[in-house]
Amino acid sequence: MKLSVGERIRLLGILPDKGNILTLKIVQTLRDDVSFSEKEIEDWKIKSEGGMIKWSDKAKDKQVHIGDTALGVITDALKALDESNELTAADISLWDKFVGEG
DSSP states (O other): OOOOHHHHHHHHHHOOOSSSHHHHHHHHHHHHHSSSOOHHHHHHOEETTTTEEEEOTTOOOEEOOOHHHHHHHHHHHHHHHHHHOOOGGGGHHHHHHOOOOE
């Protein structure tokens, strides 16, 4: 699945920190796959300024493999945010890609 810089950043923020060992291993791998390399940070001028993360408009989407278990973890995280009314506008594209309803 192709993910933009913003989607990658937001996805890193919603992945669970707790769960069973299988879930945590999947999340650990997913974090590694979604995170940014030093080259990406340098090339796309990704930086934190005033509590916001900014990047160049030349940044490219990244193809990330997301297996069935990881898909379930992401979907559950998004649905939990929805149920607690904590989704933000930044979550809409992730919702559309992973949940696809509404």
